[in-house]
Amino acid sequence: MVTRAVSAPACEPAESVAKPKSRRSALRYLMGGSLAAVWMSFVYPLIRYLIPPAEANTTTNEALAGATGELKPNSAKTFRFGNHPALLIRRPDGQYQSMSAVCTHLGCTVQYQPETQQIWCPCHNGRYDLNGRNVQGPPPRPLVTFDVKVRGEEIHVSRRQDA
Numbered sequence: 001m002v003t004r005a006v007s008a009p010a011c012e013p014a015e016s017v018a019k020p021k022s023r024r025s026a027l028r029y030l031m032g033g034s035l036a037a038v039w040m041s042f043v044y045p046l047i048r049y050l051i052p053p054a055e056a057n058t059t060t061n062e063a064l065a066g067a068t069g070e071l072k073p074n075s076a077k078t079f080r081f082g083n084h085p086a087l088l089i090r091r092p093d094g095q096y097q098s099m100s101a102v103c104t105h106l107g108c109t110v111q112y113q114p115e116t117q118q119i120w121c122p123c124h125n126g127r128y129d130l131n132g133r134n135v136q137g138p139p140p141r142p143l144v145t146f147d148v149k150v151r152g153e154e155i156h157v158s159r160r161q162d163a
Contacts, residue, residue, distance in 0.1 A: 062158040065098060068150060076112030081157060085109050086146065087119065088155065091130060098157045099132040100144040110143070119143070 060082030071077060071090040078085050078101050085101035089112055099119075101110050108123035118135070119128040126137030133142045146157045 062156055065148070065155045065157045068153050068155060070155075071096075074114045074117070076114075078109070078111075079157075081146070086157060087112060088148070088157065089119075089130065092117070096148040096150065096155060097130060098146040098148050100146075102143075103139055104134070104141040104143065105137070105139040 063079065063081045063086070065079045065086070065088040066077060071088065073090055073094050074092045076087055076089040078087055080086070081100070087099055087101040087110065089097045089099075091097060102108075103110050103121040103123065103126055105121065105126055106123055108121050110119050110121045110126075110128065112118075113120045116127075117130060119130070119132070121127070121137065121139065124138050126139040127135050128139070128143055129135050131142075132145045134140070145160065147160055149156045149158065
């Protein structure tokens with residue numbers, strides 16, 4: 001009897017079949033993901049602080065402050081002028097006046113006090129007169145004043161065009 005060598009059929013090695021991952025490698029992925037999450041929780045706020053978002057609408061030159069019948073004499077209201085608050089005051093004589101509502105000391109929002117006819121900053125008791133000049137307390141500069149125009153029933157406030 002003659003024996004011949006029989007060739008084995010061509011098969012893929014058993015290594016190509018997916019091996020189950022070990023617990024150790026799963027734990028490595030879990031720990032690596034956790035460390036990445038912790039790292040990002042520190043880095044993301046730092047990046048947002050160093051690269052702040054662009055301010056939209058920073059070049060606003062005019063805003064609608066209100067309606068003519070809205071304010072009684074010797075009263076005021078706060079409105080938005082671009083991204084910042086502004087103050088519209090109706091003086092006791094009925095004239096309108098407007099200025100920034102941001103204190104020049106630390107950026108607090110100022111308020112109109114009708115009993116003293118002054119603008120008051122509640123942060124450090126700073127006071128301004130009705131023309132926006134600082135008269136008491138720590139504010140170093142006067143408030144930025146705006147031009148007021150009454151058009152029909154609307155009161156429009158615009159930046160002053162100093163020449």
